[in-house]
Amino acid sequence: MRCLIPLICLFLIITTTKGIAQSSKKEIPKRSYTTKRIENANPPEIDGYINEPIWDLVPYTTNYTQLQPDIGAPPTEQTKMKIIYDASYIYVAFVCLDQDPDGIEKRLSRRDGFAGDWVEISFDSYNDDRTAFSFTLTAAGVKADEFISNNTRFDETWNPIWYTKTRIDDFGWTAEIKIPLSQLRFNNDKDQVWGLQSKRFYFRNRERSLWQEIVPNAPGYVSEFGELRGLNDLTPQKQLEIQPYVVTQLDTYESQAGNPYRDGSDARLNAGLDAKIGITNDLTLDLTLNPDFGQVEADPAAIALDGFQIFFKEQRPFFVANSNIFDYDLDDQTSDNLFYSRRIGRSPQRSVRDPEVVYTDSPQNSTILGAAKFSGKTKNGWTLGLLESLTDKEFANILRTDNTEQEVLVEPLTNYIIGRAQKDFNDRNSYIGVIATATNRKLEPQLEFLHRDAFTGGIDFKHNWNARKYYIEGNTIISNVQGNEEAITRTQRSLTHLFDRADATHLSIDTTRTSLTGTGGNLEIGKASGGNFTGSLGTSWKSPELELNDVGFLRQADLITQYANLQYTLLNPTQTFRNINVELEQQSVFDFEGNYNRIQYNLESFLRFNNTWEASFGINHKPRIISNTELRGGPRLRFNQENVHFLFINSDTRKKITYGAGYVFSQATQNNFSYFRLEAGLEYQPLDALSLSFFPEYELSPNKTQYVSTTNYNGTKRYILGNIDQKTLSATLRLNYSVNPNLSIQYYAQPFVSKGEYTNFNRINNSTAKDLNNRITLFAPNQISETETGYEIDENVDGTTDYRFSNPDFSVVQLRTNLVVRWEYVPGSELFFVWSQGANGNNDPDNTLFNALDNQVIQKQLNNTFLIKATYRFLL
Incomplete structure (x- = not known):
């Protein structure tokens, strides 16, 4: 805690002064x-x-x-x-x-x-x-x-x-x-x-x-x-809008001989309806029946070697509109939230694994039968929101070795409810709010590994004082999930929770439990304005039992985080700078057992020069990094201390041609791991109606202690790591052409390729040792041998294989493109023409990144989607 004392003292000095440097006492009349x-x-x-x-x-x-x-x-x-x-x-x-x-x-x-x-x-x-x-x-x-x-x-x-x-x-x-x-x-x-x-x-x-x-x-x-x-004498207008849609879609792809589900093309015709009804002058009901999200841009490609789920932003119009009302961030340090709308319509959660199954045709997403959203704000200061959505049960078609077909249930009928309310008071300088969510599934025996019911609730508040210069805010949450023993045991073992972590004395698996209840919260106090300096102090916690992932997003539980932030802002330009922003941050992380797992310091700055060029740079120091998830249920694993620096520069965006470049570089002591990312960007506006941009990115991320597998040796666990050499190359290309303000053509393309090759396999010796050489033990050449599918280990060198693991090398290639013609032929009514192309594949890791792109994209037939969608917005 000694590292916090200077930051706390400095924060108290800043928040108790009446402003320094360029602070102004000017009273501005309304x-x-x-x-x-x-x-x-x-x-x-x-x-x-x-x-x-x-x-x-x-x-x-x-x-x-x-x-x-x-x-x-x-x-x-x-x-x-x-x-x-x-x-x-x-x-x-x-x-x-x-x-x-x-x-x-x-x-x-x-x-x-x-x-x-x-x-x-x-x-x-x-x-x-x-x-x-x-x-x-x-x-x-x-x-x-x-x-x-x-x-x-x-x-x-x-x-x-x-x-x-x-x-x-x-x-x-x-x-x-x-x-x-x-x-x-x-x-x-x-x-x-x-x-x-x-x-x-x-x-x-x-x-x-x-x-x-x-x-x-x-x-x-x-x-x-x-x-x-x-x-x-204004008469509130009760809004009534109805917007039906019709969409026709053709998918083409490479046919697969013998696979009845991959014959080369699929076609469909669909229709649905969106409606907006003004219940009162300040409260609105939004309805959607059989919504279609065909024109939404694809998610960016990504690979997560740490095993955690990846957070993607919501892009579907119905859920994005008024989403601020339902937002309930656990803290500002993560993406954790009680409501993550992408759970609604998610990919089916059961995958069909059976040696008797030859081919499978599983839906990509659950069908949203309908959704309703009631939201608004009253003159009395109440902000209200209620959202309900029903998703259909989903089936996968399978073809067995005996040439029989069968439908297999892969996702249950599910109902989602989210309720939110906030009340302003104290002359609108304060508010208090509540939220509640419920996920209810109609489970059948083959899906009882899922939660039957999941509930969350929370209370949040914020109070501003002294002309909103200072604030205190916070929230608290509680979660409860219910299901059979298999479902709750599965949750306890999941990467988010890891109740079976080898060295955890405060956690243990209970295979008889049929429910799990957890809590979390956040408390922050800060100075938001007045003078050049602002800052905050805060803490957040997420108990080991906290579970939000049925309709929310929670990356990791069992965390207590303390953070501090100080920020300097230049209020008026100087001879050189238009804007200067400098931020100093400190963060410490513990678990509920009291283990001190992380401390880091960040110093970051943003500069805008008088010629409107921009630069951002920073340095981060992480003297303590210990992960309790890296070994997937094994003991806590220490990483060597890390130092990071980065620099990005962007040119004057007023020009027809603008460009920028930057890098991020991190290095751990003893070469435990490193990271290098190089970015560049070019934007060209040859005409008022035409713009083009190209943003390539290259990453190197070697790591001597990348997790590979867990196995048993003479009744004890062996945690296998390797030295990974990972390279990633991606680029984003955009072209925008506007015929007029209501007719536009957009093209988006993102090729992505990432490969990882493993060498110098090793096992954990003392997982929290400060010295890397004491932390791991390399397998000697006479202990490890490579086979066609992986590696065999003869740890005691007696000529008998003690355990084996698969070859973890990988090479992943993805291509995603969208060509969208959008015409707003009357205000609020649109016509879309969409052509999407894509490819996903695995390549030989021995190939270069460019060869992987050539083999999996250029030389292969791409998947194509052709879509026409028409909407008409009736104002009644």
């Missing part, structure tokens, strides 16, 4: 704009010309100030804004002055691209200082929209219906916006006050300016908004 209602007159035509007499109802508001780079200073070019409304719409007009109209950047992109010059308006229509609806329009006429939650979290997946038009003239560019009130949420008070903010991005200087000035290093975004007044 701005107010008064709009007016259109009465007995025609509304403005949305054509980009702000010349109708109706706009004379209200004056322009202006006097924007810089947010970046020189906070509070006048912008290079000023902006003017007007707002009017009627019973159904709110109208916004912008005049973006520019002395050089020819220099206005009019880059086209898909929706939410934020390319080139743009202007934005945001409404905190709940006036809760936490949530807002944001509408952005680029000079090229491309729309972007975001739902803002928790004061700082931006959700770009929110896609409301609204109407826009831009024009470029001799004075700069203008924009008109028409937003249906049905797309917003607000209360039914006769006279309303909304939070209001507007932002402009001036591309040539990479300059952001705001209508409502904010203090340096502000504690949030929405809480700093100005006010929109004059909203009288």
Whole structure:
């Protein structure tokens, strides 16, 4: 604990001072704009010309100030804004002055691209200082929209219906916006006050300016908004939208002789429905029946040699929308969460393994029969969410050696429920929330290795004080899983828990248990704003019995983590730098037995120069690294202390050609392991409508103590390790062409190849010894011999094989590509044309990375998917 004392003292000094260096005592008044209602007159035509007499109802508001780079200073070019409304719409007009109209950047992109010059308006229509609806329009006429939650979290997946038009003239560019009130949420008070903010991005200087000035290093975004007044007699619009879809799909692939499930092609026709129903003016019900996610981009390729599951972000629209309401992070250090929506529709969890089975046809994902989501925020400060989804039972078709076919159940009928509520109080400076999840499966005998029921619950809170400068936040959770003895024993043995860990005195397998209950939590206190320095102190814990992976995500249980963070932020530019951010972090990790497993220190920095080039660099020192999972149930394994450094540099993104490169290098003492990653990137914008990017990446990760296998020798466990030489090569290629703001063509490709070759096999001798030579014992040449399928060990050299293990060498090749044509033919209604190609294969590890790509991709028939999907959005 002595290593924590300097950090704690420094944190206390920073949080108790009134600010140093560039901190400002400037009091910034809250701005107010008064709009007016259109009465007995025609509304403005949305054509980009702000010349109708109706706009004379209200004056322009202006006097924007810089947010970046020189906070509070006048912008290079000023902006003017007007707002009017009627019973159904709110109208916004912008005049973006520019002395050089020819220099206005009019880059086209898909929706939410934020390319080139743009202007934005945001409404905190709940006036809760936490949530807002944001509408952005680029000079090229491309729309972007975001739902803002928790004061700082931006959700770009929110896609409301609204109407826009831009024009470029001799004075700069203008924009008109028409937003249906049905797309917003607000209360039914006769006279309303909304939070209001507007932002402009001036591309040539990479300059952001705001209508409502904010203090340096502000504690949030929405809480700093100005006010929109004059909203009288608004009638809340109960939203009703129905969006049916139809999709046709053809899959082609290399046929396999004798396999009736791989005849070369499959075709299907499908249909479904999404609906959005306004239950009240501020609560919405989303429904989806037989949802289709065919146009979603594939997950990036990855290999996890540590055995843990890989976290992939959600990309399906139904689950992404309003996902912030259901979010319940256990801490900021991991991806652990009580709700991980990718569990819904997951791959079937039973694999058919039978020597009598010749061929298998198993579904890739569980069918989502339907899902409903009730969510919103009331005027009383309640944030509410309830999600339910039902997935169908899934069967695999199998062909046996006697040429008989059979359907085998591989996933049960499953129901998922997630409930979430938060309540604001203390003038919206505090909140308290609860969450509960339930997973219920209808199990049949062949699937009783799964949990029958799984429940989680949690309480979270946050309190801000002193103008949101300081905060304390935390959460606590409890989980309970139920099933037969096999299911609960399987959970205890899983890598997440490892109750059978060889040296754990606080854990043991109980094969008679039919339930498991665990807890976890997090507590953090910090300084969020005011002056150049911010920081936090926190701790989190996850008991050995905690289990979330039925509808949540938990990588590892049995952890107690302590962390500290100090951050310096440059508030105003200097002669050299626009931005400087320096962060010092410290983290310690223990298990519930009290073992001190990890300590690390990180010093990282981000710099943006006045020419808008960027650089980030850092150093990490890890003097203590002990893993209680590396040996898959064996004793804790020490790794030598590690030192890491990295550097990344990116050029001026305002140019037609931008580029960047960087590296990460780590080295452990005694060459226990090392890691080297080299990245590069090139982006080219030859036309406003066309952009291309290419990002290759190369990794080297040798390790003398990579886990291989566990076996028995004379009644004792032998943990076999090897010296792996792993190389990985990947690249990401993107091409975007926009015919207009509503019609775009996108191409994405990612080749990936990784190979690992093992030498110098060894066994654990003293797993926690500081000296690597005492930790492991190499097999002598007369103890190990290679066979066609693996290795045989004669440990006592008596001429008899004592144990054997398979050859762990590997070479994995993947290719994923997508060509997507997207046409929004009317607002909210889309037509997709999709062509996907892919390949997955194993190659000879003796081949080079490029030969592996050639053998498994170039010289083989690729899998193809052709898809056409049409949606139409009815506003009722």
